[in-house]
Amino acid sequence: MTSRLLANLPADTLAQLRPFLTEVTIRHGEVLYGPGVPTRHVYFPVSSVVCLQIATRERDSIEIAVVGSDGVVGIAPLLGGDAPAHHAVVQVEGRALRIEALALAKFLESSAPLRRALLRYAHALMTQIGQVAVCNSVHSLEQRVCRWLLVCRDRLGSIEIPATQGVLARLLGVRRESVCHVAAALQSDGLLHYVRGHVQILDPVRLEAAVCECHGVIQRQYARLLDQPS
Numbered sequence: 001m002t003s004r005l006l007a008n009l010p011a012d013t014l015a016q017l018r019p020f021l022t023e024v025t026i027r028h029g030e031v032l033y034g035p036g037v038p039t040r041h042v043y044f045p046v047s048s049v050v051c052l053q054i055a056t057r058e059r060d061s062i063e064i065a066v067v068g069s070d071g072v073v074g075i076a077p078l079l080g081g082d083a084p085a086h087h088a089v090v091q092v093e094g095r096a097l098r099i100e101a102l103a104l105a106k107f108l109e110s111s112a113p114l115r116r117a118l119l120r121y122a123h124a125l126m127t128q129i130g131q132v133a134v135c136n137s138v139h140s141l142e143q144r145v146c147r148w149l150l151v152c153r154d155r156l157g158s159i160e161i162p163a164t165q166g167v168l169a170r171l172l173g174v175r176r177e178s179v180c181h182v183a184a185a186l187q188s189d190g191l192l193h194y195v196r197g198h199v200q201i202l203d204p205v206r207l208e209a210a211v212c213e214c215h216g217v218i219q220r221q222y223a224r225l226l227d228q229p230s
Contacts, residue, residue: 003045004069009114017114024043024095024098035084044098049155050066050092052086053171063172064086078105096120124221131214141182154219154222191210
């Protein structure tokens with residue numbers, strides 16, 4: 001079992017890295033790291049999804065990016081950064097591959113393929129963060145809800161997305177009632193089905209037609225990331 005990002009590495013590079021990787025289960029709501037705290041471990045999600053969030057002074061947390069099997073959580077120190085300014089919170093629990101940040105940093109010194117893969121991912125992540133900022137500023141709530149669901153679907157590889165309307169409202173920085181209204185309209189139109197904290201995408205084609213261009217920009221950037229050999 002491995003992540004899509006790691007699976008794209010040359011076989012010999014992955015074989016050298018594998019002894020340092022530990023398969024773990026990360027739980028819903030678990031905070032993998034936060035502001036001002038040095039990152040001890042780096043995670044490569046396999047069947048899990050992690051939301052990167054910025055907390056306001058009022059302690060609301062706004063989502064800035066979603067990380068799944070095509071990404072890595074805890075990359076900042078590897079690129080010369082200090083402790084991150086955001087939280088990494090598990091949204092969908094599942095499996096991940098964990099490695100000590102110091103061990104990965106040392107491995108990067110001698111592994112050009114892994115350096116290239118992580119730098120390409122950092123570029124794709126910056127694209128996602130920037131596009132989310134634009135989306136939250138100029139697009140309708142319905143488009144933003146559709147974008148979030150589709151990005152989660154892409155990262156999770158499933159049309160079943162564990163998410164309550166309350167969590168979705170908090171991540172998008174809006175009132176729960178507003179998300180409930182949008183979700184009810186999308187369900188009435190047959191695009192999705194919501195029950196017991198799970199959203200099931202019923203009509204991906206129509207959902208993609210309802211979303212803004214932000215999802216396409218993010219999707220194309222990540223597709224280029226995974227298509228390039230390391």
